[in-house]
Amino acid sequence: MTAIHPTPGKVPLGGRAAVAALRRNRVDHVVTVPDWVQLSMHAQLAQGTDGIRLLNVCSENQCVTLGAGLTLGGRRPMLVMQNQGLYNCINTLRAVCMDAHIPLVFMVGQFGREYTNLGQDPRQSRRTMVRILEPVLETLGLPFWRVDSADDLDQIEEAYATAQQRRTAALLLVGTPMTWN
Numbered sequence: 001m002t003a004i005h006p007t008p009g010k011v012p013l014g015g016r017a018a019v020a021a022l023r024r025n026r027v028d029h030v031v032t033v034p035d036w037v038q039l040s041m042h043a044q045l046a047q048g049t050d051g052i053r054l055l056n057v058c059s060e061n062q063c064v065t066l067g068a069g070l071t072l073g074g075r076r077p078m079l080v081m082q083n084q085g086l087y088n089c090i091n092t093l094r095a096v097c098m099d100a101h102i103p104l105v106f107m108v109g110q111f112g113r114e115y116t117n118l119g120q121d122p123r124q125s126r127r128t129m130v131r132i133l134e135p136v137l138e139t140l141g142l143p144f145w146r147v148d149s150a151d152d153l154d155q156i157e158e159a160y161a162t163a164q165q166r167r168t169a170a171l172l173l174v175g176t177p178m179t180w181n
Contacts, residue, residue: 010149015040021153037109060089103163
């Protein structure tokens with residue numbers, strides 16, 4: 001498999017590095033509808049050796065509500081899905097995070113992003129689901145960060161802090177397929 005370098009001079013985003021960043025940020029559960037963009041992270045978590053419990057669910061709405069229950073129970077979940085799934089659960093996200101003020105952090109894979117758009121502004125993508133994601137989040141008033149390389153994983157800490165401070169959802173947009181290292 002050829003390594004994808006979306007941003008010159010930056011370390012490619014790998015599944016192991018992502019899991020290590022989750023551990024550093026005390027994530028204890030990953031609740032997910034598995035996402036192709038983040039497949040190597042899923043594979044790493046599925047081994048069960050990282051101390052993070054992987055919970056696969058049937059729908060993104062279930063992902064949000066289970067994540068809310070874990071949060072209310074004192075856990076620190078990360079919700080992982082793809083962009084299409086996020087669109088699917090916007091009403092549940094609104095009810096749980098924006099109206100009930102339950103802070104949740106999401107890692108959302110930019111499924112369908114063209115390789116020619118990697119390292120570029122996703123708003124310039126030819127694919128609607130990629131192009132409109134950031135404007136939709138801005139319209140909802142939700143904070144988000146682009147995660148395009150391993151260097152961007154430090155933003156997980158900021159996402160958790162922001163979600164707690166604002167008592168809402170905070171989203172990490174994974175813009176490139178994770179490598180298998």
